[in-house]
Amino acid sequence: MPYYKFKKNDVYHNVLKTFPSVKFLVYSGSAYYNNVPNIQGAFADPTRLTDAGNVSLYEMNVDRVSASTGRFIGPAEVVSGVPGIPDNGLVFSFVEKNGSRIGFRTLASTASWNASLYGTPIYGNYPYTASISKEYYASDTPRFAPNPTLGPNGQRTGSVSHIFALKNTIDQYNYINPQFAYSSSVRDFDSIDLGLINIPSIFYGSAIKKGSVNLKYYLSGTLLAQAKDKNQDGVLYSTYGLTSGSKIGLVLYNEGFLILTSSEQLETDTSSKSYYTNTSTKDFPKWIYFAQSLSGSVLGKYGPGAGPAPDPSVGLITAPNASFVMEMSGTSHTPTLTMFASAQKGQLNQSSNPTFINYTPNNFAASSSKSYMENSQMTIKNVVSSAYADPTGSFEKTTYISKVGVYDKNKNLIAIAKVATPVKKTVERDFTFKIKLDI
Amino acid sequence: MATSFKTFDTTKDSVVTRNLLHEAIPVTGTIVSGTYADNNIKNYSHGMFQSVYDYPYLSSSANHIFDLTAGYPAVSSLSKSDGTVTQQAKKINIYNQMAQVLAGFDANGAIRRFDEDGDLTDGDKINEAYFINLTRLLSKDEVKKGSFTLTLGVSASYGSPFAETINITDASGSDGYKVNSPAGDYGILFASDGTGEPMTVAAGTPVGLLYYQAGIAVLTASVFSGILSSSAEMNASAATVDAILSGSAISGNCDEFRHRFENLSFNNSTELNSTVYFCRANNTDFNYSSNPTYLSSSKMVVKNNSQDVPVSYVTAVGLYSADNELLATAKLSEPLKKDPATEFTIRVRLDY
Numbered sequence: 061m062p063y064y065k066f067k068k069n070d071v072y073h074n075v076l077k078t079f080p081s082v083k084f085l086v087y088s089g090s091a092y093y094n095n096v097p098n099i100q101g102a103f104a105d106p107t108r109l110t111d112a113g114n115v116s117l118y119e120m121n122v123d124r125v126s127a128s129t130g131r132f133i134g135p136a137e138v139v140s141g142v143p144g145i146p147d148n149g150l151v152f153s154f155v156e157k158n159g160s161r162i163g164f165r166t167l168a169s170t171a172s173w174n175a176s177l178y179g180t181p182i183y184g185n186y187p188y189t190a191s192i193s194k195e196y197y198a199s200d201t202p203r204f205a206p207n208p209t210l211g212p213n214g215q216r217t218g219s220v221s222h223i224f225a226l227k228n229t230i231d232q233y234n235y236i237n238p239q240f241a242y243s244s245s246v247r248d249f250d251s252i253d254l255g256l257i258n259i260p261s262i263f264y265g266s267a268i269k270k271g272s273v274n275l276k277y278y279l280s281g282t283l284l285a286q287a288k289d290k291n292q293d294g295v296l297y298s299t300y301g302l303t304s305g306s307k308i309g310l311v312l313y314n315e316g317f318l319i320l321t322s323s324e325q326l327e328t329d330t331s332s333k334s335y336y337t338n339t340s341t342k343d344f345p346k347w348i349y350f351a352q353s354l355s356g357s358v359l360g361k362y363g364p365g366a367g368p369a370p371d372p373s374v375g376l377i378t379a380p381n382a383s384f385v386m387e388m389s390g391t392s393h394t395p396t397l398t399m400f401a402s403a404q405k406g407q408l409n410q411s412s413n414p415t416f417i418n419y420t421p422n423n424f425a426a427s428s429s430k431s432y433m434e435n436s437q438m439t440i441k442n443v444v445s446s447a448y449a450d451p452t453g454s455f456e457k458t459t460y461i462s463k464v465g466v467y468d469k470n471k472n473l474i475a476i477a478k479v480a481t482p483v484k485k486t487v488e489r490d491f492t493f494k495i496k497l498d499i
Numbered sequence: 500m501a502t503s504f505k506t507f508d509t510t511k512d513s514v515v516t517r518n519l520l521h522e523a524i525p526v527t528g529t530i531v532s533g534t535y536a537d538n539n540i541k542n543y544s545h546g547m548f549q550s551v552y553d554y555p556y557l558s559s560s561a562n563h564i565f566d567l568t569a570g571y572p573a574v575s576s577l578s579k580s581d582g583t584v585t586q587q588a589k590k591i592n593i594y595n596q597m598a599q600v601l602a603g604f605d606a607n608g609a610i611r612r613f614d615e616d617g618d619l620t621d622g623d624k625i626n627e628a629y630f631i632n633l634t635r636l637l638s639k640d641e642v643k644k645g646s647f648t649l650t651l652g653v654s655a656s657y658g659s660p661f662a663e664t665i666n667i668t669d670a671s672g673s674d675g676y677k678v679n680s681p682a683g684d685y686g687i688l689f690a691s692d693g694t695g696e697p698m699t700v701a702a703g704t705p706v707g708l709l710y711y712q713a714g715i716a717v718l719t720a721s722v723f724s725g726i727l728s729s730s731a732e733m734n735a736s737a738a739t740v741d742a743i744l745s746g747s748a749i750s751g752n753c754d755e756f757r758h759r760f761e762n763l764s765f766n767n768s769t770e771l772n773s774t775v776y777f778c779r780a781n782n783t784d785f786n787y788s789s790n791p792t793y794l795s796s797s798k799m800v801v802k803n804n805s806q807d808v809p810v811s812y813v814t815a816v817g818l819y820s821a822d823n824e825l826l827a828t829a830k831l832s833e834p835l836k837k838d839p840a841t842e843f844t845i846r847v848r849l850d851y
Contacts, residue, residue, distance in 0.1 A: 101554070102534050108560060122554045122562060133523045133764040134646035145646070147525045147764050154521050162518045162771070 061412065063467065064402070072398040076498070079269045079389040084113060084192055086351045087383040091192055093263070110189045115262050117188035120151045139179040153184040190260040192386075194354040196337055197223055197254050223249055223256050229315055237293045239310060247321065255309075255320035255348040257386075264390030268313045270294070272389035275318075277301070277326060279345055280381045285326045287347065298347070301326050308347040318386075322347040334379045345382065353378045399495040401464045401477075406487055409457040416459075417441060459485045464493050504819060505784065507776065518771045524637050526553075526564060526763040528650070540757070542750045547589050548632075549753040566632040567753040569720075569744060570594035572612055575626040577745045584745045593749070597630055597717065601710055603681040613717050615705045617677040617687055625707065627720035627744050629756055631763075638714030643766035644676055644686060645669060647709050650762040651722060653697045655729035657737065660759045664693035665722065669709045676711070683712030690726060700726045720744060723759070731759065771850055778816050778845040785837055786811055810838040816845055 085092040091113025101107035101123030108116045109124070132144035138156070145154065155162055157173070157180045164184040167173055173182075197203070206218040226242075230249075233240035242249050259268070271292035277285040285301030287308050296309040296318070308322035325344035333342035336349040343349070355378065410416075418441045425434040442455045460482035466475040477495045485491065507513055530539070531551055538555035548568035554561040570593030571577050578587065595610050602611040602619075613625040631649075633642070649667040652660030669676075669686035676686045688707035692698050704726055707718040723740040724730040733743045733755045743752055786809040787793075793800060793811070801810050812834035818827040829847045837843065 099558075099560075107554070119560055119562065122560045124553075129525075131648075131762075131764070133525065133648070133766055134643065145521075145523045145766060147523070149525055149527060150523075151525070152523050154523065155518065156521075158518070160516050160518050160773075 061465075062408065063471065066399060066401075070400045070402075074396045074398060076394040076396050078392045078394065079272070080265070080392055082263050082388050082390050084351075084386040085383065086113075086354055086386070088380065089353045089378070091351075091354060108187065110187050111191070114189040114191040115260075117190070117262075118186060120186040124150050126150050138181060139177050142177060142180050145181060151186055153186070154181040156181055190262045192260070192263070192351075192354065193258045194351045195222060195256045195258070196348065196352060196355050197221070197256065198337065199251050199253050203250050222258070223254065223319070226256075226312070226315070226317060226319075229312060230310070230319070233294060233312070237295050239295045239307060249319075249321075252321060253323050253348050255318075255350060255352070257318040257320070257351055259316040259318070261316055264316060264388065265392040266314075267391045268311065268316060269389035269391055270313055272387075273311050273318070274385075274387040275347075275350060276385040276387075277345060277347070277350060278383045278385070279327065279332055281383070284345055285347070296320075298322070302328070303347070320347045320350050334381060336379055345379075349379065349382075351384045351386065353380075353382070353384075395499050397497040397499055399466065399497070401466075401493040401495060403461060403485055403491045403493070405490045408461065408485055409459055409487055411459050415441070457487055461485050461491070461493075464495060466495065503785075504823060505779070512777045512779065514775050514777075516773045516775060518773065520769045520771050521643055521766045522639065522769075523766050524764065528761040528763075531760045531763075532757045540754075546586060546749055547593060548630075549750050551757070562636055563634045564637055565634055566630075567756060568593050568630045568632070569628065569749055569752040569756070570597065570630070571627045571744065572598070572610075574612075577627060577741060579745070586748050587745075589749060590744070593630070594628065597628075597715070601680055601682045601685070601708075601713060601715060601717070613708055615687075615719070617679070617685070617708070619679060625717060625719045627741065628707075629718045629720065629752070631716040631718070633714035633716070635714065637767060639767040639769045641683075641711045641768050642709065642714055643768050644684070644711060645671070646764075646766040647686075647688070647716070648762070648764050649688075649716070649718075649760075650693055652759040652761050653723060653727055653731050654695075655727075655731055657732035657735055657758075660731070661694065661761050663695035663697040664761055665690045665698060665726075666693045667706055667718070667722070680710065682710050682715075685710040688716065688718065690722060697727050697729070699728045733758075773851070774849045776818065776847040776849070778847055780813065780837060780843045780845065782839050782842050785813060786839055788812075808838050808840070810836065813837050813843070813845075816847055818847065818849075 081094075083094050085095070090111055093113045093115070096112050098106040098112045099108075103125050104121075104123045106112065107123045108114075108119060109121055110116050126148045129147045129149065131147040133147050134145050136144045138144050153164070155164070157163070157176055157178050159178075163173065163182045166184060167182060176182075202221070203224040204218060204220040227249075230240050230242045238244070241247075271289055273287075273289045273296065275287040275296070276283060283300065285298060285303065287296045287298045289296050289311050290299065291297070294311045294313060295307055296311060298304050298306050298308050303322060303324045303326060306322065306324065309318060309320040311318055323346050325346055327345050330344075333344055336343050336346075336352045417438045420438070425432060427433070440455075440457070443458050444454060444456050462479060462482045464477045464479075465473050466477070468474050475495075475497065477493065479493070483491060530553055535555050538557070539552040539561065541550040541552065541556050543550075548566045550556075550566050551564055552561040553564050556563075570590040572594050573591050577584065578591065584590075598612055599610045602613055605611050605619075611619060613628060615623045615625055647669045650664050651667065652663070653665050654660050654662035656662065667688050667690050669688055671686065671689070676684045678684055686709045687705045688709050689703045690698065690700075690706040691702035698704070706722050706726065707716060709716045719725075720740045723733060730739050732738070733740050734747075734751075738746065743755055747755070788811045799809070801812070814831055814834045816829045816831075817825050818829070820826050827849060829845075831845075835843060835845075
């Protein structure tokens with residue numbers, strides 16, 4: 061088998077940039093990712109132990125439920141007095157405490173770590189999930205909460221809200237559009253009503269594709285309003301509905317956040333009012349309430365403290381008549397290796413395949429203790445077609461290329477590319493096979 | 500972007516560590532033997548093994564958990580030259596394939612057969628064998644030694660296989676494993692009574708081998724006959740295990756094996772290799788910042804008057820190459836206040 065060395069221009073490294081579509085439907089407190097429903101299994105509901113709007117990282121524990129079996133996996137006692145690994149029907153991870161201080165974030169406290177014996181298992185849990193979330197900030201919601209007690213070195217401690225933590229990130233895009241300003245003469249994120257939607261990067265990859273965001277606000281199944289980032293600059297514009305043409309929010313493409321700022325009502329009919337926030341007041345649909353039912357603001361259908369006790373099957377949701385669709389494209393980079401393998405004229409016209417030669421009973425090689433002799437009279441099978449079954453056409457050296465092997469410098473076969481159908485190669489023909497490998 | 504760098508003393512400031520991350524893997528028998536009406540069992544046209552999934556395999560959520568197959572060598576008493584054995588060539592090929600990978604070859608180039616106690620020079624061989632090939636998804640880097648337990652129903656009755664059970668474990672694996680295999684470490688699988696007392700041999704009788712890195716369990720077919728007071732009926736026709744090993748296809752053998760599969764559990768291990776860098780910020784180091792927000796109107800924002808000591812807040816640690824190229828960044832959960840009165844050693848762990 062002949063080997064040919066790739067020349068300088070025969071091998072290329074490229075990066076394939078793809079834009080996978082992402083769609084979320086938010087309804088009745090749940091999100092559905094790319095129209096995948098919740099599926100009930102034989103044991104678990106839902107099968108993946110997480111909602112359809114969530115990504116399960118390893119998809120372990122499919123259709124399993126936790127139930128004590130009384131058994132242990134391995135010895136019943138790992139360290140004196142410390143019970144072994146329980147068999148509860150679920151796959152779960154664990155590490156044994158050692159000097160490297162490795163552990164899981166689920167560890168209760170540093171004190172419990174210190175108190176446990178070396179060799180004690182520290183447990184993690186599957187599934188690992190990621191999901192979109194919505195936070196609503198009223199104008200009077202504190203953006204940061206200072207701790208009245210100063211730290212040991214006199215420093216001010218406390219916590220900040222997610223929107224406040226994005227202050228520098230928002231401001232850094234000000235050069236793209238003046239709308240990207242946390243605080244300006246027009247608007248201050250510290251003192252307006254706004255909604256913040258967080259999209260984990262596992263859904264979109266490197267970044268949300270500019271110009272691909274499409275938000276739809278439905279009420280009772282009817283499209284009420286729609287918004288897009290039509291200028292591809294991160295500013296969301298209403299494109300349908302009462303507020304059509306106005307700016308309704310911002311998109312942080314690289315960070316995966318949507319900031320909804322429009323408090324204009326999307327419907328004038330008072331029957332469209334619903335409970336969106338954790339107050340006793342109904343409100344009209346507004347863009348700041350987009351995907352609000354994800355926010356965790358749980359209300360009875362009659363409002364807090366009013367009407368009969370909420371029925372968990374119907375009443376414990378925000379905006380029960382509203383549904384929300386959020387569409388966008390992610391960005392994924394796939395490095396690829398492209399190789400051009402050439403079959404030149406006059407080359408690759410011989411095959412070591414046994415069927416390449418005519419079969420005769422004397423084809424065998426004669427061997428003895430002193431010699432090995434192949435039959436020198438073997439003839440190449442003529443596969444040239446003609447209009448007649450016999451004789452065939454005039455003989456012409458012909459091979460059929462069915463695959464291309466890629467070897468490393470030590471002639472180890474590292475990859476094989478197969479063609480869909482064998483390619484006829486004659487002395488006069490030359491081919492270049494384009495081989496692409498995702499890496 | 501750092502403007503000053505501190506060079507590691509590689510003899511004192513970094514250390515390579517290795518940790519083991521484990522997973523507990525229970526495989527409930529009902530998944531293997533009937534919950535999904537065999538929609539989670541995949542048979543192939545080649546008929547040489549059977550794949551078991553934890554959910555109907557047409558679902559994208561299904562995970563491949565193990566393959567099952569069976570075989571025996573040409574020297575087995577089941578091997579016949581009269582053509583009466585179903586798939587004999589494949590059964591012999593399966594055994595040879597497994598044996599040459601897991602047990603290797605002897606000094607004459609012949610394939611070694613599986614040895615019951617791991618002593619290759621002597622002792623009984625495992626001729627008729629069932630093979631459980633755990634997928635890499637479950638076994639990861641290796642099956643944790645001493646954690647494997649397989650419970651098989653061995654009741655004589657085909658209709659109630661779990662009326663009597665045996666437990667097969669590698670109980671001594673944590674300190675009694677063998678290393679004379681080309682496929683890595685392996686332990687001996689021992690049988691003991693589970694439900695009832697079906698065994699006629701003493702508890703701790705070797706009945707198979709478990710290859711930890713390969714994730715393959717080799718079980719002698721005697722677990723359904725020779726070690727029991729009453730041989731198990733392996734199908735509705737009350738055939739013995741030898742009868743189905745010769746008279747049924749490999750897939751049929753796997754079906755009947757699954758029929759008696761009550762429970763499997765083990766722990767796996769994954770190696771986490773890490774380098775820990777001790778980044779030392781001495782009292783006179785890193786008390787100033789080149790961050791643009793550090794200064795306002797030519798004054799340090801974090802200082803109230805000019806007599807205050809310089810102070811900075813450490814938010815991240817950058818690891819640079821010898822050419823000052825940024826290779827990795829470690830972020831702190833909260834900024835650390837740094838001034839000439841304080842020193843830190845920030846421990847940065849890089850897993851790979």
